[in-house]
Amino acid sequence: MNESIFQGVRALILSGFGGFTNISRDIISKNIEKNGGVILKSSxxxxxxxxxxxxxxxxxILKxxxxxKTKELPQCHIVIQDWATESLKHKALCSEDQFKWQPYNETNKPTSSTDITLPVKNKEPPQFIDVPVTKIPKKNDMTFHSISNQPIFDDENTAANNEQKEPQKPSFEEMVNAIKEEEQAEELAKFINDQNKKMNERYSSLKQYTYFKAKSYGINHNEHITSILEQLMNYYELLKDKGxxxxxxYAVAKIKDYPQKITEPEQVKGINxxxxxxxxxxxxxxxxxxxxRVEAMKEQGRLKLLDEFGKIWGVGPSASDKLIGLGYKSVAQIKQNxxxxxxxxxxxxxxxYEEFLNRIPRAEVQRITEIVxxxxxELAKGRELTAISCGSYRRGKETCGDVDILMTFEDMEPHQGFLTKLIQKLFEIGLITHQLVISDEEVVRKHDNSSFEGVAMLPGGLHRRLDIKIYPRKFYAWALMHFTGSAQFNRSLRWFAKSKGFRLSDEGIFPAIRSNGETVIGSSSVVCxxxxxxxxxxxxxxKTPEERDI
Known part of the structure; x- marks a missing residue:
């Protein structure tokens, strides 16, 4: 790679909001500095x-x-993060005009050369524009921007005229023509065409994935095999034998996918x-x-202790090793001293320890979720809010390991500080007894979402692990799928996305490229x-949540 790609560049990077994570910022910063640029640490x-x-x-723009900490934008190139990642990818400095940031307003939403928007089904899309909640219209009162296909707000007469019209997604040719009509350069239109073609090819390749299509989700015909192999797998994980x-x-996943019960050795030999x-x-x-092998491992003292100590919330393999090294032989001994x-x-x-090991009945999960x-x-004061319990509860299990509640606001107003107020109220009414981790205010949040980890207890009940997460509406579907699971279902999807050059997370699916031995995550994601x-x-x-329990 040309070591002077960013020669003369003195860049300041703003992250931690708008879908641009601090992790991606750090990777981009490191690559810019490796290639001759200078990263400024503060304004x-x-x-x-x-x-x-x-x-x-x-x-x-207000953000x-x-x-x-100024009232005016600086007199310099203001570009989106893709300018840096594409420059690294092509090993040459890209034109700033092609990646110029554009401010939001009611009639102008910046277009993305790589975003693909899927149809919204029975759900009004969220508005990524800064307007009061009272101005958010119903779907039939919307028209769509000729470039971005996002809703814009008309006056009352226009809204009335469009009341019976279903918005149509413009073709790519219409999008390019709209750009030309708005006095954009021919070069920009060509760039968008090239980029859309590349990204469409990459995203369309996802649809070639047929692994899940023929599988009968939620039906494990071979639990008599997988339950024992999973014990062995867990023991090797405790021993840090990753291979x-x-x-x-992998074997467990293949056997769970086998369409019938395995009873004969010949069936095993046929599993690819x-x-x-x-x-x-x-x-x-x-x-x-x-x-x-499993029975022998069960009797190994160190393995038994690693397994036992690892079930203490917050105690991982390293801490378990320390406890064993100090001579502890049981959780009871650790409690005493x-x-x-x-x-x-x-x-x-x-x-x-003992209370957290008890599974939580569905009725109890439901009651805690209803209270939260x-x-x-009540705190939302009229703002439309959605809350749902995820994990094994949403997958239809009769008992759960913890209570995992996911929330979103249907409008796009900031929710910073809301979770903190909610937790305070839940403490006051006695539902929450202990706070473990909270990331709500901007100074401690790494993403646009907020999260809380703690302990809850119903009157007369046991102490239960409780997680509450609030995600922006644009990430909610991805977060809902991620936190619903199962772990194997999510792992399989992440593996496939990685094989196609993408990174899948609870916030979307993003292009990922390798540069100087580092993975650089793009910011463009399909809007779902x-x-x-x-x-x-x-x-x-x-597939319903129950069908994902593989």
Whole structure:
């Protein structure tokens, strides 16, 4: 790579909002510095020396000014983060005009050369423009911008004339013509055409994925095999033997996908890409109902302790190793004389060790969710709020390990500070007893979402682990699918996305490129407002949460 790609560039990068994470910022910063550029750490008194201000594509102007602590934008190139990632990708400095940031207003929403918007099904799309909530119209009162296909607000007469019209998605040719009509350069139109073609090819390749299409989600015909192999997989994970752990994880996934119950050794030999050694283990399970390796591992003292100590909330493998090294032989011993290195959260996990191990009945999860949702709606003061319990509860299980509540606001107004107020109220009414982790205010949040981890208890009940998360509407469908699971379902989707050059997360699916040994994550994601849209993107028929329990 040309080591002087960014020679002469003095860039200030604003991140942590608008879908542009601090992790991506750090990677981009490192690559710019590696290639001759200078990264400015704060605005302070250096605004006059900035050559490039890099901001999220969805950055409102007020947010930028707030970050810069100034009333006016600096006189420099203001570009979206894709300017840096594309320059790295093509090993040459891209034109700033092609990636110029454009402020939002009621009639002008910046277009993305790589965004693909799927149809919204029975759901009004959120508005990424700064207007009072009272101005958000109903779907039939909307018209759509000729370039971005996003709703814009008309006056009352126009809204009335459009009341019976269903907005149509413009063709690409119409989009390019609209750009030309708005006095954009021919070069920009060509660039958008090239970029759309590249990204359409990459996203369309997702639909070639047929692994999930023929599978009967939610039906594991071979739990008599997978339950034992999962024990072995977990033991190898405790021993940090990643090679064997991944091999057994893959085998478990393949066997769960097998369309019928395995009862004969010949069936095992027909399962593709499972090695001979694991096949022998499966045949042993069929013949004896267990595995000698698993039974032997159960009796290994260190493994038993790693397994036992690892179930203390907040205590991972490293802490478990320390506890074993200090001579602890049981959780009871740790409770009697806790070591000084345990932090406050780990001590809470130790205090409620037995209670956290108890599974939570569905009725209890539902009651806790109802209390949290009811109080949240009171605090929302008329703003439309959605709250749903995810995880094994949403997948239809009779018991759950914890309570995991996901929320979103239907409008796009900032919700910073809302979660903190909600947690305070839940403390006051006695539902929440302990706070473990909270990221709500901007100074501690890494993304646009807010999250809380803590302990809840109904009157006369046990202490339960409670997580509450609030995501912006534009990320909600991705977060809902992510936190619903199952873990194997999510892992399979992430693996496939990675194989196609994408990074899948709870905030979307993003192009990922390798540069100087680093992974640079792009900011462009398909806009999906429902889980149905996500399944459509992957070319799969929609599967209910219960059918994802693989």
């Amino acid at each position: 302070g008194e250096i605004l006059s020396s900035i050559t490039h201000l890099i901001v999220p594509r969805d950055a409102p 930028i000014l707030e970050k810069l 064997r752990m991944f091999a057994y994880r 890409k499972i090695g001979a050694k694991i096949q022998k283990k499966i045949i042993e399970i069929l013949e004896t109902g267990t595995l000698r 806790p070591p000084s290195f345990l932090n406050e959260n780990q001590r809470i996990g130790l205090e409620f 949702e009811g109080l949240a709606k 407002y429902t889980e149905e849209d996500i399944f459509q993107l992957f070319g799969m028929p929609y």
